[in-house]
Amino acid sequence: MICLEKVSKFYPTEAGNYAALKENDIHIRKGEFIAIMGPSGSGKSTLLQLIGGLDEPSFGSISVDGIQLNELNEKQRTLFRREKVGFVFQNYQLLPMMTVAENVGLSLAANKAPKSEIKAIVQRLLEDVNLEGKASQFPSQLSGGQQQRVAIARALAMKPSLILADEPTGNLDRKNGEDVLKLLSRLNKEEQITIVMVTHDPQAAKAADRIIRIEDGEVVGEETNGGNRQ
Template identity: 55%
Template sequence: MIHLNDIQKTYEIGKHPFTVIKGMNLKIPKGEFVAIMGPSGSGKSTLLQLLGGLDSPTNGEIFIEKTNIPSLSEKELTYFRRRNIGFIFQNYQLLPTMTVAENIAFPMEAEGISKSKQKRRTAELVQAVDLEDKINFFPSQLSGGQQQRVSIARALAMNPPLVLADEPTGNLDRKRGTEILNLLDRLHREIGLTIVMVTHDPYAARFAERILLLKDGEIQSDSRLAEGVEDHVMENLLAKLNA
């Protein structure tokens, strides 16, 4: 699904180059749920932006479904993202003047999909995220957890094989956050969705199968988690994170 080959990302800050990602190599198989953790400035958000084609590497290759996305033109990249990558953001990024149904259908509208197909797919998705009774509500009429469920449904509108989630529970309390994590875990298991999630929360990371710890632009630890991971495993990972 994902193959990073010697990725580097350097920004020019004044006259001084600052390298955020340092020669990173990574493979993520299809259908895996991966959590990315790391201290502030470790490069985790930059890595997610590179995976989503929202930023370009200074050097290296990023293959998603065998397509080297840095080699695409802007038009080709936009088309590729719409078809292959769903995005879930911490602040939901819903359009406030659109209803739940209209927000979910927005990617399909941009793709020129017929109204009848949009309606059928939207109906499937509101059922999947348990918001059938809120389909005509506006974002301001929803709780934070409900808004994030709309964001997840919108991310799945084009049935992408990959979903990138940036702190999806960051603005939610533990109860609502757990609901979102359970939903992502269910979608991952039921439809084989590949999920890459940036999080600072060890509790959220437990829902993943694999945890990448980043520090200073490099992968410090790459751990696979068994279901029902024991506390000492997470404690060891956090000790590495804070070292």
């Protein structure tokens, strides 16, 4: 489903170009749950942004679900993100002035879906993440774990084939973190949603089918089912 060929990403600095990623080849099958691990500054989040069409590679090609991201203009990339990708971030990125229901239904409203349809979809999604009864509350009234589940429900609103999660348990305690990982695992298994998750937590990475390790912008190894494939 995801194919990166010789992908590099450079950022200009006063000292010259900084290589965030260096000629990486990565292949992810449809329905896989992938964890990307590496030290801070290794290029993990940059990789996620490239896969999600939030940024463009300096060199190389990226294809997601048969779509060549390199060939898309900005408007087409926006449409790609809206239709194909659900994003989940460490800090939730919920709009504080909107209710839970309004946050979850944001993308549906932006697509001008009928209000009755939005209401039905939001209700189902909140039930799926065990937050029924919280629709009229505001993010500030929820725990961190509940806010992250709202963020996951929002990511699911457009029925994405891919979820990109950047440190989704980073701001959560162990119990809430485990609950979020169980939810992502269930979505992966039951809905066959491909999940790519950046994490620094070895325990969180155990939820994945495969771990891709990055150091200094380069893939240095993979692990699957507890075995190491260098």
